Amino acid sequence: MVRSRSALRRTLRRLAVSLSAAAVTLAGTNAAWGAARTEPLRDVLLVGNAQAGTVSFIDGRTFQNLGSLDAIPDLEERLAAMNPVERAGYEAVNAAQGYRKFVDDMALSPDGRTLYVSRGNLADVVAFDVKARTILWRHKIEGFKADHAALSPDGTRFVVSALTAAKAVVLDTADGRPVTSFPTGTYPHGNDYSPDGTLLYNQSIGVTSLPRALNVLKGDKRVTVVDARTHRVLRTHRFAYGVRPSVFTADNRYMYAQLSYLNGFIEYDLNAGRTVRTVTMPFSDRARAMSPDAYPQNSAHHGMALSGDERKLCMAGTIDDYVAIVDRPSLSVAGYRHYAADSLPYWTATSVDGRHCFVSLSNQDVVSVIDYATAEEVARIPVGRFPQRERLGAAPQDVLDSLATG
Template sequence: MLLLGTAAAALLMLPPATGQAATGLRDVVLVGNSVSGSVSFLDGHTFANLGSFNVIPDLAQRLAAMNPVERAAYAIVRQQEGGDRFADDVYLSPDGRTLYVSRGNLDDVVAFDLAGRTMRWRHQVAGFKADHAALSPDGTRLIVSATTVARAEVLDTATGALVASVATGTYPHANDYSADGSRIYNSSIGITALPRVLDFAKGDKLVTVIDAHTFAVLRTYRFAEGIRPAVFTPDGTTMYAQLSYLNGFVEYNLVTGRITRTVPMPFSPAGQALSP
């Protein structure tokens, strides 16, 4: 699975392109390669592949350190995810010097010094799976979903220390900062291992709104299905989200807490030919 992230700049130890500043900084696009456990750096303008960075240099060590319960959980998560997922989300610090990676199946978050190609810190996430993450606009906090314990963990990006742990819906998934950086939206998808006929048993599918400074829960929105990718308008009044089992998206009023529009998307011929 490929996960795409963008960053303003990165210190890549590569010669800068014509017209770029002599600082060694350049615009890049990050692609997290989940199976290989690497991050590819693409030029932010030409999309040429600049090289890759190994984000699982300690894989053998991590696997060897697992106790029998952790190893069994690792195998179960790996089976449910359809294989290895070592780069669930990737971010760069604002100065482009540090790469942060949520390593899903390894249940941790790590920070790498790009210039030195060394691991700065590692944080073990509660439960058995780390999921999507978000970096605060000022780069000082990283929030990551601890899927199996229904929590969102807030980390100090300088040290990897746990700053806060916030209750969420069942199987928290995405994290998104508001445009002004004052709120965090955590979206949960429910227990994905269960089939649709057992939707009632999947748990709470919520959007949890968190104060980005105090990490107090400000409000929750309940949905009938899991909340998949979502975007939030800059004024904080509207969310557009794709929901589980919906081939389309909804427009959701964050003031009234109601769906205002459901927009179905057309199936391709290949999609129409699929059977359940």
């Protein structure tokens, strides 16, 4: 009986030691999970280098180029897999643009580890594990071009315009599966979530290969307003010309937009459904001599951003080789930054602190950083060939350390 009690006590002690060790292990694991969940993210600017087929990562505050990711590691495989119709469409889009656009748009997942890329003329969307530099999934977009895209605020949906199919496709970011789609105007282009995340705006530009004289045949140029949760079309706003880059005020009241052929922009009241003001910007001598049919993809100005305090607009004068800082609500120009001839300012975005405007100078392969307060250039960042689209994101340091540099 004594020996039984002694054996029982030894067993209980061993069990206590085992439970204590398990508790320490579990605590350590929970601490590691907690550290992973609270891992600090570094603000970055993503720059899509359209012709290079790469995405540059720029520190969002210091403007240092941190490296890049190859977004077309499977290019030869993709081209070889195209059937004759797909290949003909690929070549036709290349000819219409005058170059091969491999990166059209992109976004980083909320944890900064997955990059979603709309691959323009390859007509697909691909998700990359950034650190491993591997493709997680790929989805072929209907038609011949995957255009501008937007990531939902919660990171679960990636919306991309199927340019030649007159629709926007909503993809599940977990596996690339199409969730739904919604109808758009002709040649859907931009996708923008409203500042409060409740609405999604899709802008269509019409058939850009037709000359201005045949504008009536370019199709339906409109802004389609969609419920961001259900993707149900709520209303449409139609325009005489294609709707280019646009920004939306926090109260969902005003849209500032560039239109095809317009050397300037409009202020549009979304509640009233009408253009309130049209602002014409000055032509450069070189731009004044150009035929409208020589404007790149019908765009005189292509690139618009709104400062963090919504007091100023940043406008890329694409054919004029300048960027203009415009005051709200007067819509008067506060300052210009002029660039060398044929620099092709072709997109703009506002920095995470709201104080700077990033301007893609596509023909110079650089991003120019403009101070909203002074309209002066404070930095110039070399990137890849033909930078255009710019998007904000954030990523952990181990992901950024994995990027290709040099």
